[in-house]
Structure formats: structure tokens, C-alpha cells
Amino acid sequence: MKMVFLWLLVLLPGVTHVQAQTVPVGIEIFSGSPQVVQVDQLLAQPFVARVVRTDTSTPVAGVAVWLGVNYVTCLPGQPNCTPPPASMYGQFVSGSPGALSTDSQGRITAPPFRAGSTPGRYSVYALISGSQPPGIDIAPQLGQGSTQFEIDQRGTVAATAVPSLSTWSIVLLGGLAVLLALAHTRRARPS
Numbered sequence: 001m002k003m004v005f006l007w008l009l010v011l012l013p014g015v016t017h018v019q020a021q022t023v024p025v026g027i028e029i030f031s032g033s034p035q036v037v038q039v040d041q042l043l044a045q046p047f048v049a050r051v052v053r054t055d056t057s058t059p060v061a062g063v064a065v066w067l068g069v070n071y072v073t074c075l076p077g078q079p080n081c082t083p084p085p086a087s088m089y090g091q092f093v094s095g096s097p098g099a100l101s102t103d104s105q106g107r108i109t110a111p112p113f114r115a116g117s118t119p120g121r122y123s124v125y126a127l128i129s130g131s132q133p134p135g136i137d138i139a140p141q142l143g144q145g146s147t148q149f150e151i152d153q154r155g156t157v158a159a160t161a162v163p164s165l166s167t168w169s170i171v172l173l174g175g176l177a178v179l180l181a182l183a184h185t186r187r188a189r190p191s
Contacts, residue, residue, distance in 0.1 A: 025139070035151055
């Protein structure tokens with residue numbers, strides 16, 4: 001037995017540890033998209049994303065996920081490009097959340113998000129971080145390392161009083177009565 005152990009030490013001098021298997025993962029929207037919101041309001045639902053193994057669809061806990069707003073920008077000299085005003089974009093109430101870690105169900109839940117002050121459409125991304133905590137050995141699969149939460153931000157419309165049919169009827173009847181009275185007084189005058 002001693003001889004076999006010595007031969008293993010001689011034949012395998014470079015092996016000092018066993019390497020963990022890389023887990024193929026992807027990220028997907030779990031809830032919170034798409035959402036329609038009025039300007040300057042909190043979204044009704046939080047953004048929730050889920051990280052799963054792409055080979056088994058099972059959730060993966062402890063994965064670092066970044067959240068951020070997708071800003072539209074134009075490159076210098078890019079024709080026909082006008083970016084929306086910065087006031088269109090919303091923001092996380094507590095500032096940038098940084099990296100969030102998935103729970104035992106493979107989910108991250110974003111902090112509250114407030115819509116911007118100008119109507120428009122944009123998205124918030126969830127991205128599997130390239131830098132993971134120790135012990136997390138993952139490989140985001142091509143095209144599955146990020147997802148987008150869609151936001152349709154609408155302006156508030158000032159309420160205007162529209163007369164009801166009965167109000168219009170009264171106005172029309174009153175106008176008609178005035179016209180009839182004028183016509184009657186003209187006929188009644190001697191010429």
C-alpha cells in the first residue's frame with residue numbers, strides 16, 4: 001500500500017487541489033415587467049429576477065447580480081440620434097443597489113424604484129456579475145447573462161370638466177330660447 005501511495009505522489013506532482021465544476025447559468029425575469037407607471041411615482045411591483053442552471057432549470061443561490069438603468073446615448077456624429085432627456089429615466093430610491101445576491105430560490109428582489117419626471121419608455125437591466133463571491137463558479141451562457149425589465153412611463157393628464165349631455169341640452173335650449181325671443185321681438189315691432 002505504501003508503494004502505491006508513493007507512486008501517486010511521483011506521478012501526480014502538480015495536483016494540489018480538486019477544481020470545482022463550473023455551473024452553466026442564465027438569468028430571467030421572475031416578476032415586475034412590463035410595468036406602466038405615472039411620472040414621479042413608485043413602481044407598483046419590485047423587479048424580481050431569477051438565476052437558474054441552464055442545463056437543469058434549477059435555481060442557483062449566492063450569485064451576484066447587478067441592476068442598472070439602460071440609458072440611451074448617441075455616439076459623436078451619429079446621424080438622426082437624439083437621446084431622451086435625463087429626466088425621463090427613473091432611479092432606485094436608495095441609490096444604486098450595487099450587486100445583489102440571489103436567495104435560495106435563485107431570486108434577487110430590487111429595492112423600490114421611482115419613475116422619472118418625463119413620459120417615455122426605457123428598461124432596467126439585471127446582469128450576472130463577472131466577479132462572483134468565493135465558492136461561486138458559474139459560466140453565464142451566451143445570450144443568457146442579462147435580462148431587461150420594461151417600463152412605460154406615462155404623464156399625468158390634467159382632468160378637464162366636460163359638460164354632461166344634460167348640461168349641453170340646457171345650454172342649447174337656453175340659446176334657442178334667446179334666438180326665439182329675439183325673433184319674436186323683431187316681428188312684434190312695427191315697421
